[in-house]
Amino acid sequence: MPKLRKKKVCKSSACGKEFEPFQSMQKVCGVSCAIALNSEKAITKRNKEIRKAKRDHYRSSLQWQHKKTQAEFNKMRRLEELLWFLERGKEPECISCGKTKMDWCCGHFKTVGAQSGLRYSPDNTKLQCNRYCNMGLSGNIDGNKTTRGYKQGLRDRFGDDEAERIIEYCETTTAPVKFTCDQLESDRAKYSARSRELMESPLINHYLK
DSSP, rough: OOOOOOEOOOOTTTTOOOEOEEEEHHHOOSSHHHHHHHHHHHHHHHHHHHHHHHHHHTTTTTHHHHHOOOOOOHHHHHHHHHHHHHHTTOOBBTTTTTBSOEEEEEEEEEOTTTTGGGTTTTTGGEEEEIIIIIIIITTTTOOOSSOOOOOHHHHHHHHHHEEEEEHHHHOOOOOOOOHHHHHHHHHHHHHHHHHHHHOOHHHHHHHHH
């Protein structure tokens, strides 16, 4: 008497019924379901290919490249700014309000949308508290009743001559810059490498603990 095989559930989504297979590797109950299953697999494969193509296209787009590169640049600049203060034996402070021990971010003097040539410029970026000055006061450039503002912060930190050079440079660098995906990928790798280097600094490590 032939041995009965354990029943299986047909893999075709249009069927799904139990059947007794006549082969151990059998996945469907019959020819029609085999055709349907192959069609389903082809559709699934095609959908995966479409999603991958869309994902690859997005990742190759300038928008995606800028997003990733900006994040790496901002991280590098935060670390560079922290190290600037720590090497001088000073407590890191916000360029706009002068407060210490804040939620640090990379504060842009000119926004990335306003002047594209400055979005990755060290002169245009200084250590800033994120929630209050950067987000709450849009960079807090000119200050208010209780804070000095970005411009005065530059003067207090670097002196009048260097501060005016930075401000003039940021005010006059208005020519738009056309970036390429290859350029941004290359720059992002450099920013990432620089951040890893900075993280090896004993001063940075001690401060971030």
